[in-house]
Amino acid sequence: MIKRKNAPSLQAIEKINFISPVKIQLGEHTPFFWMKEVPNETARLDFIFHAGTTRGSNLISSLVAGLLFSGTNKKTATDIHNELDDLGAFFDVGLGHESVLVSFYALKKNILAVFKIFEDALEHVNFPQNEIDELITDRKQKLKINCEKVGFLAQREFQKNLFHGTNYARQTELEDYDTVRREEIIEYFSKNYKNGLRKVVLVGALDEVQVTEIAEKSKKWCLHEEPLFENNFKNNKGVFQLKKKDAVQSAVRIGKTLFNKNNSDFLGFSILNTILGDYFGSRLMKNIREDKGYTYGISSTEAELAKSGYFMIGTEVGSAQKDLAIQEIKNEIERLQKDLVPDEELELVRNYLLGQLLKSADGPYAMTDLFLSVDAYDLDFSFYENYIQKVKNIDAEELRALAVKYLAWDSMTIVIAG
């Protein structure tokens, strides 16, 4: 007879083998990382430029990111897209506050050819007016549609209050589009891309010769000086409400500015954050979804910036239950500040986090991303060795002290849209 009532015995995770990519220095401020241990034909090539929204106008930075493949004197946007298609390549451009990430995905045998198309497209991009106009029309429509979503409205308002008084707080408004000039786009590109390359990342079992060629040819875009970033944020505290007619749900965002991996409390806080709201069995999920049924989902995150970071709780709840839901969020935070996390729950979170770390290190792509998420803060894989120790050893008193220190309700920015 099978003993179904009793859980099978569990095995602990003893060790994770971290593999660092090879580092090639392209310029004083620009490394090239190459993860070559890839057991298949795929490859990814990333370029990170110091060209995020805080480098100038929000709108211009976002238009430039959308126009990197808009054409040269010899090729139209369609030509460039066709060439990439013929190589079976996919690409993606991501814009953040602090950087722009251009990623290519292709079979490794095609990566060098893909790079050459990118090199030509970027070196000679001439921002045709018709492409600019088309993008502006599209973006205006998208912005109008997004403004119909309570989640989008809440997120914008949250960012404004989180980062107020800095470039990070700025948002694009519809009327901003009417005054865009092509010269601004060209100027922004020259200033932030031509000598704006902060990092190149290659994952793929390529030949060394090809890697060297990509590295050599990327050197011309290297940053000339060390990038500087804001670190002095102070969020506006209190409640900010946005009304949206006919909304059947309200979006809620609650949070504050915090820190990144360079702060000694980061590790402990990340464990606290997991307990509160960063996994399916978190306290917020258990209470607000699985006990009360107020929402389809609720989570909390610990987000990082180059020199800072922030904490945020986000959810969308039935409009009639929003006050009850916010009260329950407050109750859960206070519970962490007053009571010790029970042993059983802490044990579960330890196991869960170690299992997730093992998963985050599974395969060359995951391993590379794990590496990048410490390298961005001038740290190395020893960070994760410390993390494993911290997860194993943190106690309930320390977690409670962290909750008291960082989760005071009156230190929060609270945004409700709906």
Next chain:
Amino acid sequence: MVKFERFQLSNGLKVIFHKDTSTPMAVVNVLYDIGARDESEEKTGFAHLFEHLMFGGSVNIPDFDTELQKAGGENNAFTSNDITNYYDVLPANNLNTALWLESDRMLSLAFTEKSLEVQRSVVIEEFKQRYLNQPYGDVWLELRPLAYKKHPYKWATIGKEISHIENATMEDVRAFFKKYYCPSNAILCIAGNFELDFIKERMNYWFSDIDSGKKPARIIASEPKQIEFRELELERNVPASAFYYAFKMAERKHPDYYIADILSDSLSREKSSLLYLKLKKEKPFVSEIVAYITGSIDEGLFIISGKLNDGISFEDFDNALWEVLNEVCLNPIEEKELNSLKIKMQTARAFQEQGILNRSMNLCYFELLGDANGINEEHLIYEQITCDHIQSYANELFQKTNCSLLKIKAQQA
């Protein structure tokens, strides 16, 4: 090439084992052959609501998630019109925990009133979040009944209306479990660094004492051939008018399915598809236009959808679109473009096949379609497709009488 072994337990449970020596993780994927198409029209949304209840405790284990998290794992599930699929990802040395959990909930659920009550509310909030509180969110609630008159694809997985979810009773839940959640109606895949003998032994240990149940007969109203153009215009408080042209297309196992798939890729090429060049670049009718297929097991839909630019009427756009579709029917695509589409598919497949989770889900799905080895054979079907095949299928597809058109008219425009 995805290698796998296949065996069946005495109670009918089909098991696929995929060995991967490179990963420290394991996946247990369980596909139940039950989707929204199996629901009755008076109780829609049930397959999906049930998926939520599968996490509300099983007969011997009060909390599924907690036990899996203790083992360092995580899980999720999804429901489509065709299937319900559950997966667990956890460190390989804790595989037993996932098998314990999956076998117990296949054996029986706890059926607590509390779980039903809470998950009803959660699903209603999901309904609001995804379908009611988003611009264009209700499109699929409207398009399905326009395109399908008899077949149960006429309702979405979330259900036809909220009241069906509100009215679900414990009796319904029990009956649903008994009918569909049994070994003879499931396919389970284990992936990770294990030996076959070990997997056989563990599967027998955890699953072989579960009553086989009876694979339910599937009696689904077949959709009569569409013989007329259908059109529905709705006004909504949205900033831009949107269009959804839905053409009936071949079912999943038909060779034409693959042709339709490539055709949709061709019409969706960023900055270079005919739709883009004619309807956006040459004349700016639309801000966006895409083509895709629903990928369903029974007769599916080939969708062309997008949004109109300000000041463009549905009528002007409609004329222009049909001109382009006629062109697609008249002129075969070039060999060069077809090759480019095939290379792109190969690349996408190489990336998708990297993770054991994707491979496990696909193995189960292909086994449901008839043979798990389809995962290794499908690309051969794509490779044999010619420009003539595509042209010929386009002529069959792009008939006005084969089309259902949903127009969302913007009140704000």
